[in-house]
Amino acid sequence: MSGLPPGPRGLPFLGNLLDLGQDHLPSHLTRLARRYGPVYTLTCGSSTLVVLNSSDVIKEALVRKWSDFAGRPISYTGSLVSGGGRSISLGDYSEEWRVQRRLVHQTLQRYSHSSLQALVRRQALALREVLIGYNGRAVDLAEDFTVAASNVITTLTFEKEYGKESEELQQLHSCLNNIVSLWGSPWISALDSFPLLRKLPNRPFSRLLKEVARRDDIIGRHIKEYKLRDNQSEDSITSSLLKGIEQSIGSEDGVRLTDTHLHMATVDLLIGGTETTAAWLSWTLAFLLHRPQVQTQVYEEMCGVLEGRYPQYSDRPRLPVLGAVISEVLRLRPVAPLAVPHRALRDSSIAGYFIPKDTVIIPNLFGAHHDPSVWSEPNSFRPERFLEGGGGRARDLLAFGGGARLCLGETVARTELFLFTAYLLRDFLFLPGGEGAGLPDLEGEASVVLKFTHALIYNPTQI
Numbered sequence: 001m002s003g004l005p006p007g008p009r010g011l012p013f014l015g016n017l018l019d020l021g022q023d024h025l026p027s028h029l030t031r032l033a034r035r036y037g038p039v040y041t042l043t044c045g046s047s048t049l050v051v052l053n054s055s056d057v058i059k060e061a062l063v064r065k066w067s068d069f070a071g072r073p074i075s076y077t078g079s080l081v082s083g084g085g086r087s088i089s090l091g092d093y094s095e096e097w098r099v100q101r102r103l104v105h106q107t108l109q110r111y112s113h114s115s116l117q118a119l120v121r122r123q124a125l126a127l128r129e130v131l132i133g134y135n136g137r138a139v140d141l142a143e144d145f146t147v148a149a150s151n152v153i154t155t156l157t158f159e160k161e162y163g164k165e166s167e168e169l170q171q172l173h174s175c176l177n178n179i180v181s182l183w184g185s186p187w188i189s190a191l192d193s194f195p196l197l198r199k200l201p202n203r204p205f206s207r208l209l210k211e212v213a214r215r216d217d218i219i220g221r222h223i224k225e226y227k228l229r230d231n232q233s234e235d236s237i238t239s240s241l242l243k244g245i246e247q248s249i250g251s252e253d254g255v256r257l258t259d260t261h262l263h264m265a266t267v268d269l270l271i272g273g274t275e276t277t278a279a280w281l282s283w284t285l286a287f288l289l290h291r292p293q294v295q296t297q298v299y300e301e302m303c304g305v306l307e308g309r310y311p312q313y314s315d316r317p318r319l320p321v322l323g324a325v326i327s328e329v330l331r332l333r334p335v336a337p338l339a340v341p342h343r344a345l346r347d348s349s350i351a352g353y354f355i356p357k358d359t360v361i362i363p364n365l366f367g368a369h370h371d372p373s374v375w376s377e378p379n380s381f382r383p384e385r386f387l388e389g390g391g392g393r394a395r396d397l398l399a400f401g402g403g404a405r406l407c408l409g410e411t412v413a414r415t416e417l418f419l420f421t422a423y424l425l426r427d428f429l430f431l432p433g434g435e436g437a438g439l440p441d442l443e444g445e446a447s448v449v450l451k452f453t454h455a456l457i458y459n460p461t462q463i
């Protein structure tokens with residue numbers, strides 16, 4: 001086994017901080033892979049980071065050697081935003097974490113078998129009403145997508161739905177979004193690698209702490225209200241976790257879940273399940289505006305198969321073009337482009353390189369999805385690549401990660417992506433909106449979530 005993977009030389013003391021502070025980090029890391037290969041090393045202060053850029057090496061680490069790489073980096077700022085590491089997404093691998101994740105996973109599975117489709121369909125129809133209300137006017141739909149995705153999660157967690165104008169919803173989103181973008185900023189991650197900086201004034205960090213307090217206040221209030229309700233559903237995540245907490249009190253395995261686990265699991269689902277799905281929907285429409293003939297193909301495919309009715313999740317095998325569009329947008333814009341960093345729990349290896357315990361592993365999903373040795377014309381929107389069988393296939397997609405840390409909401413997300421897109425394209429024709437509107441820019445902005453930031457205006461014309 002050879003030593004650590006090669007990588008660009010860093011500056012004394014700072015290491016590769018400048019590489020890590022680049023604007024569109026996933027693209028930058030992908031460019032470095034063309035030079036240093038699919039596995040390379042970066043340093044930042046005292047941390048060693050290994051970046052994985054191909055589907056083979058990502059699967060080796062996350063799936064085949066999952067038990068070596070299922071940890072999360074333990075960091076100063078991570079601990080502050082995750083209730084001391086008691087969240088599912090940022091909590092380190094431990095028995096306590098496994099029990100917490102299993103409880104939420106089982107509840108989501110139960111829900112998926114029973115009421116998830118009905119819940120997403122209801123939100124898709126509500127979105128349809130909102131669009132009809134625009135009366136063909138040119139509008140930006142990003143916020144409507146956020147409300148639809150968010151209502152799925154708030155119903156799953158505490159059985160609550162909101163209208164777009166709800167102040168409570170706006171408060172919740174503004175603080176969750178602020179936390180995600182502040183926590184992804186180099187000003188804040190520098191505090192993890194360079195502890196001396198914690199003694200200096202840092203405005204973004206002070207804002208982060210304020211937003212975390214605001215978040216905890218809002219979520220805490222919701223959970224308190226929920227506990228007082230006398231018509232709680234057996235299916236909700238909150239009910240299930242409350243039961244799990246009760247049972248853990250008397251359990252003999254020594255694992256004791258607390259209200260903080262419930263609180264942080266709620267935060268996980270709200271953050272993990274709102275902006276991701278909403279951003280994905282915006283990306284889909286943006287790409288379809290660039291290839292209107294694909295939009296027509298999806299519409300015609302649905303007309304032939306559905307004969308006027310609304311689609312169901314079980315229609316997927318009979319709607320291959322729609323499926324190919326979903327896969328191609330997940331490939332081009334995996335909305336969590338660098339997943340969430342992993343940590344080596346013990347000494348191990350990847351692609352024959354030695355990886356010491358505690359190395360931080362960055363799965364560059366964006367890079368793997370743009371790998372020219374797997375995908376022909378990797379930057380082009382070509383859903384047909386999934387129909388032809390050539391030029392890369394669905395098994396090389398890693399948009400939801402893999403192994404022990406596989407996205408907890410994958411089933412929810414896949415149901416949403418399919419039903420929301422099918423409902424939208426069944427009833428509306430999307431055109432670039434506004435006077436002399438051009439096609440949208442497809443670059444986007446990458447922090448923790450890969451977002452479509454261009455002020456895109458749609459012109460939803462009812463078919």
Ligand code: HEM
Nearest residue numbers: 088089268272273276336339340400401405407408409413
């Ligand atoms: C984690 C992708 C939607 C909840 C992740 C990860 C990825 C991902 C790449 C990190 C995996 C890793 O660390 O290796 C996506 C995509 C989505 C989506 C592409 C939609 C298009 C959702 C939804 C929910 C959700 C709807 C909630 C219902 C979570 C949670 C984690 C996670 C809780 C942390 C899992 C853990 O650390 O064990 N997701 N996600 N995600 N996602 Fe998703």
